[in-house]
Amino acid sequence: MTNTPARNAQTAALEALIEAHAIELKLPTVRRRFKALAAEALREQQTPIAYLGALLEAEMAERAERREKRRLIDARFPQIKRLEDFRFAHIARKVVGVGSVGTRAWVILMLGRDGGDPLFLQAKEAQASVLEPYVGKSRYANAGQRVVEGQRMMQAASDIFLGWERAEGVDGVKRDFYIRQLRDWKGTRTGHRPLRPHRASRLR
Numbered sequence: 001m002t003n004t005p006a007r008n009a010q011t012a013a014l015e016a017l018i019e020a021h022a023i024e025l026k027l028p029t030v031r032r033r034f035k036a037l038a039a040e041a042l043r044e045q046q047t048p049i050a051y052l053g054a055l056l057e058a059e060m061a062e063r064a065e066r067r068e069k070r071r072l073i074d075a076r077f078p079q080i081k082r083l084e085d086f087r088f089a090h091i092a093r094k095v096v097g098v099g100s101v102g103t104r105a106w107v108i109l110m111l112g113r114d115g116g117d118p119l120f121l122q123a124k125e126a127q128a129s130v131l132e133p134y135v136g137k138s139r140y141a142n143a144g145q146r147v148v149e150g151q152r153m154m155q156a157a158s159d160i161f162l163g164w165e166r167a168e169g170v171d172g173v174k175r176d177f178y179i180r181q182l183r184d185w186k187g188t189r190t191g192h193r194p195l196r197p198h199r200a201s202r203l204r
Helices: 005-024 028-043 048-075 143-154
Strands: 087-093 105-111 118-126 163-168 174-181
Touching: 005 028, 028 048, 118 143, 143 163, 143 174
Parallel strands: none
Antiparallel strands: 087 105, 105 118, 118 174, 163 174
16 A cells, blocks of 8 residues: 555554544553564454454553553552661660570661651661570571571561671670661651751761
8 A cells, every 4th residue: 555645644643543532531551562563463364353342452452551540559568668768877775685695686767758758767687596406507507597597487478678797896796686667667756856867977
């Protein structure tokens, strides 16, 4: 079929009309994809019914996807957070329980977008296992990693921020720590004033 200026003008007018109808009928996928699907139908020698079916199927699929996204937004599920999304703000010493007497624990405040988007981490000192004198030294060089790997083995879903670190204190002693969320987003902070970040030193 030969393309002539008159035929090209007629095609452009029909495309503009289809776009206008798609806007009026609120069919964004039809408006966006009808040209590409028409070219594909021409190449594959599809019937007009097959082309129309493919076009409407694409509209329904994207409409279902948009509806699912709106449901997730309306449900207000917490978004997946990454440690890279936060910056260090403050650190404070935490009083440990009876079972952890003699070890160090710290609460670390990280801030995301602003003072209303906090992440609280707990860094707790990890020492050598009490079983080492009887079963041998752990295969993990970092005692914090031993704790973390043990938790991952026992838990079906571990804290996404679970990790370990070795830090040197002001006394010059290097200690191993395992790190996790202090609260797993189960509570909310109330109040009008945003948290004010304060610089702090390293673990000590």
